[in-house]
Amino acid sequence: MKIIFRHFLFVLVCCALTFTPACKRHDKAGSADSGQKSTRYLTIKGSDTMVHLVSTWAEKFMQTSKGSEVSVTGGGSGTGIAALLNGTTDICAASRSIQEKELNLARQKGLNPLEVVVARDGIAVVVNPENPVSELSVEQIGKIFSGAYKRWSDVGGTDEPIIVLSRESSSGTFIFFQEHVLSKADYTPNARFLPGTSAVIQAIETDKLAIGYVGLGFTVEAKDKVKALQVKADNSGMAISPSEETVKSGEYSIARPLYLYTNGEPSGLVKEFIDFCLSTKGQEIVRETGYVPQ
């Protein structure tokens, strides 16, 4: 009995000890521009769609700006915005604009997220190359993804079921697509939610009846594996192939701006980095990495 009591007491003491520091977990991460002479650190978190672009920017930026270190992580736009709200990143890269409820949460915490549009991106709707369907209207795509159309014959294809592939809900593309293509309807519960763009491409390549969506940059790399559909903005409109020109001119309708978010007016290293992204050289990198310059 005594031994059990001693154990219990020990556990209790340890609990108390561990919980005291655990309460401080909401502390803000080290600020970006502390320390002038030593290395300056900058963290960027967010969109998976943008991670290639942002890391290329970061590499070039570190070459030109000596003594600065930029770390880039993906994880999804939602992850980035959450990190910005939790104070664990300096810049958040997002492929969607911040939502009203996220803004409210930020205001509650006394933060002031500011957005900068740094590039544009088209979202290509992709199918297996063997699929006879090659053009759809935005409305039809919306109905496919929300489950109103269940068979390819509904949109002029063969009489076989449609396999809907989507990204996970942490993806900015998921939310953009839901808002602008599904007209805010829910995805069909039968959709398969895949953890990344490469998984979507992989699945489309092997599944003849699958349809999915990926960032424009990925279609260039996966040209032989998937077929990007031509998209009509409305039922009477022209079918437009997704490409840099059509996204830039606004003809291709499923396109979106890509953002960087900062907490409050950017200053110091954060400002330097954003200015670099918007510079001619920065925008050249946008084109090189397969996105559309601002």
Place this chain on the structure above:
Amino acid sequence: MWKDKAVHILLAGFASTSILVVLLIFLFLGREAAPFTLAPGLMELFDSRWIPVSFQQERFGILSLVSGSALVTCLAMVITIPLSVIGAVYIAEIAHPTEREALKPFIEILASIPSVVLGFFGLLVLAPLVKELFGLNTGLNALTGAILLALMAIPTVITISEDAINSVPESYKAASMALGASRLQTIWKVTVPAALPGIIAAIMLGTGRVIGETMAVLMVTGNSAVISFSPLSSVRTMTATIAAEMGEVPFGSVHYQALFCIGVVLLLVTFSLNVLAQRVLKKYGMMQ
């Protein structure tokens, strides 16, 4: 004298670490999940649909996730149990020593393959194979996930079962042989029953591994939150949901709390599985 006491306390401290860790995990999960029971209410979890991100209405029904986990786990164990128990019997009782030397390292290698690598294998090789074999439209389903999970559970179950079989006293077998039983009869009527508690413990451990595995299931089960009991339908497990969505949620949002509720459910499931395993062991009188 005081040295003895100090050492005693130190050792007791180390021994109690696991109690402490388990308690802390329970406390932490409970603390983060608790607000959910107040605001949207516990009944919200018994919804049939999981739609955490929606412009219409967010719904946090974990029934589809629980059924998904249950389906994948059961299927995986159906594959694992016969394969690994027979495998363990073969390795422990029948295999030639050189054969054993060849088999064991491979089983160990299988155990050490990272689950994300198995996930890739599943996505590229297994899913198309399952698709072809069953004439499906896509190979991303519960069965593909279960086969991958079985690959992960088999080494655990084989290794521990084999230990259990090896620890059956030689005298049991000798007695059985002396009574005129054949080698096969001895194995199935004497050795395996004698090692049964150990084998059951191995299976329970394997089941624990299967329920908790995340990465591979996330990659190959398709993640559709629908309630289904068909092995060929796409399912979403509790672990995959937590892994896929935890990164995105802001601290303290309802979605965040809902994910912690899933965590609590998952912990309760594994906890009761453990209790069950202990009961079984006790029933067979194998508890020390």
